[in-house]
Amino acid sequence: MSGERARILVVDDEKVIRDSCTRILTTEGHIIKSAENGNIGLEVFREFHPDLVLVDLKMPGKSGMDVLEEIESIDPNVVQIVITGYATVSSAVDAMKRGAYDFIPKPFTPEEILLIVGRGLEKRRLLLESEALKVEHERIRRNMISLVSHELRAPLAATVQYLEVILGGMAGEIPSEAKEMIVRCDIRLQEMLELLRKWLNLATFDSPKMAEHFQDISLSDIATESIELMKSLAEEKKISLILETSKDLPPIKGSKVSLEEIFNNLISNAIKYNKAGGWVKVILYGREEEVWVEISDNGSGIDEEHLSRIFDEFYRVDGRRNAPIKGSGLGLSIVKKMVDAHGGMIDVESKFGEGTTFRIGFPKFFQRQKEG
Amino acid sequence: MKILVVDDERIVxxxxxxxxxxxxxxxxxxxxxxxxxxxxxxxxxGLLLVDIKMPEHDGMYLMREVKKKWPDIPIIVMSGYPTTNTIEEAVKMQAAAFIAKPFTPDELLEIISQVIQKEEDHETKQSPSD
Structure with missing residues (x-):
């Protein structure tokens, strides 16, 4: 934007200021329009779509502050510079709080206004670039979601669907050797589907939308169901599952599906990264304004160097491709995102070789703040 | 019982x-x-099994139409896109149950029998007052 022809609007009740701004800025090749009061200024603004606006703070009728605020609400990417006749720091600070980028005290020299306008136009260029990058990023994200869900997940799911029918014996007898091979294919494909499901869940997670469906949820019910679901996995690995919940545990406001996801992820991790004969303990208790969940195990633990990164997307403590325990590196990112959406907090304590404890605090009365 | 299955994927x-x-x-x-x-x-x-993502009209549209004209027919939503938001949406549309694709034959039969059982319990509860 700097060095290019820009559209600049000058709103000032003093004709001499409007004229001098127009003269100085026109010599730089910019297109200038001016208005003698706030109301006319806003009318011109809507038709002219300027890159930058120079606004006098003290005008009869609509004040400069009101003009600033209205322009900010119409298009926050327009750079606004305040012209102030009484160059007090407080009025300039106040104006900048309401969206102004900079201020110029009257009287000013041509060099001063050119310098400040030049900086403002550079800011405008950066704002437009960042806006374009955001749009591009969103477009790529949407395309990726569509590709993963329709071109990858859907055909994979359909293939597994057929395998399940074949394994169910509904397409005739299968020789046992072939059956074994199909089972292995099925397991590998299911793992891929789970990875895609987790990725899609993260990529499409919309917490304001989720908060619209919040209801009273009993965390001890969710914990009981999750433990029931994980029972066979725990039995397979000879791990005992223990639930301790304090009496009269108050409900929290939340999404049942997301809370199930949080518990399922943490409990299944605690089982997966554990040894035969180990335990996984889920403790629930209320304290002041929060309901606390502790999920601990006496499994392999996490080395300190990994702890700060375990909630990062695709981060795996055991990053080897042929690691003995398969994971997507997405489970804990999902957990973190969903805890955040409930206004909660999560932390982790772990000692390598001794075990891990995840602690989550959910507010009892969570009122989501409106976005923007 | 007659079951209608709606899905654009032949394999399903x-x-x-x-x-x-x-x-x-x-x-x-x-x-x-x-x-x-x-x-x-x-x-x-007696029952509908409906996919969500379909070209032209989606499963949510079908559910709205069915709820208007045949409010008593239970609908099981199938989705290959089982994200938290999709499930919440299906619950809001009063789906009788939700099943994530792919499912095993046993999972499908189990969910259908649960829905049928729920419908029967509901009818028995209502009939004494009729």
Whole structure:
């Protein structure tokens, strides 16, 4: 934007200021329009779509502050510079709080206004670039979601669907050797589907939308169901599952599906990264304004160097491709995102070789703040 | 019982047919929402199995239409896109149950029997006051 022809609007009740701004800025090749009061200024603004606006703070009728605020609400990417006749720091600070980028005290020299306008136009260029990058990023994200869900997940799911029918014996007898091979294919494909499901869940997670469906949820019910679901996995690995919940545990406001996801992820991790004969303990208790969940195990633990990164997307403590325990590196990112959406907090304590404890605090009365 | 299965994926229709017919259900298959609505005008179905993501009209549209004209028919939503938001959406649309694709024959039969059982319990509860 700097060095290019820009559209600049000058709103000032003093004709001499409007004229001098127009003269100085026109010599730089910019297109200038001016208005003698706030109301006319806003009318011109809507038709002219300027890159930058120079606004006098003290005008009869609509004040400069009101003009600033209205322009900010119409298009926050327009750079606004305040012209102030009484160059007090407080009025300039106040104006900048309401969206102004900079201020110029009257009287000013041509060099001063050119310098400040030049900086403002550079800011405008950066704002437009960042806006374009955001749009591009969103477009790529949407395309990726569509590709993963329709071109990858859907055909994979359909293939597994057929395998399940074949394994169910509904397409005739299968020789046992072939059956074994199909089972292995099925397991590998299911793992891929789970990875895609987790990725899609993260990529499409919309917490304001989720908060619209919040209801009273009993965390001890969710914990009981999750433990029931994980029972066979725990039995397979000879791990005992223990639930301790304090009496009269108050409900929290939340999404049942997301809370199930949080518990399922943490409990299944605690089982997966554990040894035969180990335990996984889920403790629930209320304290002041929060309901606390502790999920601990006496499994392999996490080395300190990994702890700060375990909630990062695709981060795996055991990053080897042929690691003995398969994971997507997405489970804990999902957990973190969903805890955040409930206004909660999560932390982790772990000692390598001794075990891990995840602690989550959910507010009892969570009122989501409106976005923007 | 007559079950209508609505899905644009041939493999899913085929699999549902094999599983449900083996269990004694009468199965009707349609590849989209418009065909589903036509079929519903002709036949009385006891249950609908509906995919969400379909070209032209999606499963949510079909659910709204069905709830308007045949509010008592339970609908099981199938989705290959089982994200938290999709599930919440299906619950809001009063789906009787939700099943994530792919499912095993046992999972499908289990969820259908749960829904049928729930419907029967609901009817028994209502009948004494009739």
């Amino acid at each position: 229709l085929d699999s549902c047919q094999k599983v449900l017919e083996a269990d004694g259900f009468e199965v009707y298959l349609v590849p989209g929402v418009n065909k589903a609505l036509q079929a519903m005008k002709k036949e009385g179905f």
